[in-house]
Amino acid sequence: MNDDDLKYLISGKEFKSFNDYNGYQWCPRCRAKLEIGEMDESIRPHCPACGFIYYQNPAPAAGAIIIRDNKILMVERSISPGKGDWCIPAGFTEWNEHPQQTAVRELKEETGLEISITSMFDVFMGMDDPRTHAVLILYHADVTGGELIAGDDASDARYFSFDNLPSNIAFQAHRDALALYRKRFLET
Ligand SMILES: [Zn+2]
Structure with missing residues (x-):
């Protein structure tokens, strides 16, 4: 599968949940407000208070x-x-x-x-x-x-x-x- 095929596959099947990180807004460890920004070379929700990073995996x-x-x-x-x-x-x-x-x-x-x-x-x-x-x-x-x-x-x-x-x-x-x-x- 080449990159063009992959982009097409994802865009064709995308649901709202794909980019809203399941709607998570609060750190599950310390209850601080999560920030969404670049972390480990991708956009991920992360906690400015304790360092928790939400890796969204299939x-x-x-x-x-x-x-x-x-x-x-x-x-x-x-x-x-x-x-x-x-x-x-x-x-x-x-x-x-x-x-x-x-x-x-x-x-x-x-x-x-x-x-x-x-x-x-x-x-x-x-x-x-x-x-x-x-x-x-x-x-x-x-x-x-x-x-x-x-x-x-x-x-x-x-x-x-x-x-x-x-x-x-x-x-x-x-x-x-x-x-x-x-x-x-x-x-x-
Ligand atoms: Zn936290």
């Missing part, structure tokens, strides 16, 4: 591509953002987790299925989730147990043919992942 998330009979497992979101839309089962990584553990946990929570990671699929940049930018890590995995039932923040879980995917996919990173899967494995 949040890691992980999930799994599960294929059965040439169909991909997807879940319908029961909560915002994207309530009622479909996505690949995935979720944010907890503090003490490896992303592989995140994928296994999220699949169990959202679909009831136990999985075994088999390999890496790819990494996607999510810029259209109003909560945070995300680095979405998707694995290939096999189902090893459990029973398909929607749970946690999913209201439905089903396998879809790539020729008959839902029209309402929740996030651009998931649309990108589906397009890449199709290009890499289904187009000859």
Whole structure:
């Protein structure tokens, strides 16, 4: 990806939260008013009283591509953002987790299925989730147990043919992942 592509990607997907630093105004350490200015070669909120610097980073998330009979497992979101839309089962990584553990946990929570990671699929940049930018890590995995039932923040879980995917996919990173899967494995 060259710089021009990257600028285009960011500008096309920008949300208000991207440049307002989540609206943070006060130092979480000492409660002084944060100042926004150059710090470590970028514009960052920082605290003039105690030196705290707010580094805004994308949040890691992980999930799994599960294929059965040439169909991909997807879940319908029961909560915002994207309530009622479909996505690949995935979720944010907890503090003490490896992303592989995140994928296994999220699949169990959202679909009831136990999985075994088999390999890496790819990494996607999510810029259209109003909560945070995300680095979405998707694995290939096999189902090893459990029973398909929607749970946690999913209201439905089903396998879809790539020729008959839902029209309402929740996030651009998931649309990108589906397009890449199709290009890499289904187009000859
Ligand atoms: Zn402070």
